[in-house]
Amino acid sequence: MQEQNTSIDLSSGKYVKVWQGPQHPGITGNMSLELVLCGDEVVECKTHVGYLHRGFEKLMERRTFIQNFPIVCRIAVPEPTFNEYLYAAVVEELSGIEPPERAQWLRTLNLELMRLASYLMWLGGIGASFGQGTVYQWTITHRDFVLDLFEEMTGARIYHMYIVPGGVRARLPDGFIDRARKVLDGVERLLDEVEKVLFKNSVFKTRSKGLGIISKEMVDHYGIVGPNARAAGIDRDLRRDEPYLVYDQLEFDVVTGTASDAYERAQVRHQEMYQGIRMMRQILDRMPQEGPFQAKMPNVLHWEVPAGETYVKAECTRGEYGYYLVTDGSQFLRRVHVRGPSYTHAIAVMEKLAVGTNIADIAGLMVSLHTYPPEIER
């Protein structure tokens, strides 16, 4: 994050201050950027959040462990499942509950489907922010097909509340596996089309190549994770490095890049979608079709989690997502901290990368970092 630029004198007539957001098509959710411009060039950027602040962490301190469950999925709207999984996993770890194997496979399938839906929305977003509105319409259509699968699997399209402490809520409906395969085939064909339409498009290439370069040195200093770090050549992925659920039984490649600009980040995510589809096909082939999907649970109305603390993390579409939970042995938690990757990417990293960028590219830069404001303000 750059220091306050004291050389900027707004009364000199050389600079103009503009607000991009909170309502702007190029902003990823309700947040705003306070930009100081010299001509078309951004000379200072400050991120402002708080438009979606609902105090989730405080609310959770007042509710019992099971009452918190419908709250957590609302922390990242396009990607609620990771919150469900992490909250369930962190409570299970402190309670000593081990979900059955079938639940582990169903959870992995649920998380990978969520990753696909989130990436599809993002892929449309990066296309739209560089003037390729058609890509947005295509990807959102296929995202809807994935949401249809969620509706079948969980009963809901957005906030599924499928992964619960102890396991999952339901088995797969009859015929789901065949329908899921068809959707995956369709998305794979779409990705091939997007490769031609977006990644070979000269307008997209000209505008996104060289935009918002993240150097390797920046990665650890700014706490950059996920595809933003992998596009800089940093070969890290929690699913492979610290496997959870059944990721250690799946074959997949960790995609990395070198150029570390907006184009490279888009390519890394595009290739990761193929890997996600590859994983889901393995899950559909190999997951157990019989057996329990819910562990024996205490009476959730009088559920006291033993005193302790832990941190559980998972690789979401934007990198490391984590839940830090502190309990004191009562029916209420003492403290929960939700660690979302956007916290760093949308504030410290965005404020650094925006400087020197053309105002017209700010929206594309922001989308290329893939941020969700609600996980910043929680």
Next chain:
Amino acid sequence: MSNDPNSIIERLSDHYQITEVKEQKASLMFLKIPKEDAVQFIRELRDGAHYTHLNFLTAIDYIEDGHFTLTYMLHNYDLHHSIGVHVDIDREAAEMDSIHELWAQAQTYQRELREMYGIRFPGSPRLDDDFCLEGWDEIPPLRKEFDTVAYSRDRFFDREGRLTEDPRTVMRQIMYPTHSDSTD
């Protein structure tokens, strides 16, 4: 020289007063360090032991004991191991040294902790800028004594026609209107 987490902590314990070491799982350990040594200790973990990633910085309010506990979660990508460094600070004079020079994103965490807990980090850039609350002049909202229900009652009107907030009573009134006289 062995490079596993226990050896690292053993080595550092020659120079620092490390207490309450607890291994939560193979990949996660917690420990406590006195406030005055904390930043130097964290710097050594980062530079000397490759705990280069700051996962997060947050606070826990122990109102009954009169202190906040700060948790600095650091991660070593080579060992795939995290250390949660606990630092107790006095609740009444809540102040801690800043780590904004160690990690660029730390100043955002410190700005949030100033707003949500009233903890000051002298020298941290833009510390007094709003994080997500605008013009907040109440008790910092994540402190335990801040009562969200009382705050809402003081500020907002009850919705007309809604006589109770107890979900059990509300549902009973909706589902069994003729038997909902009692409000046990």
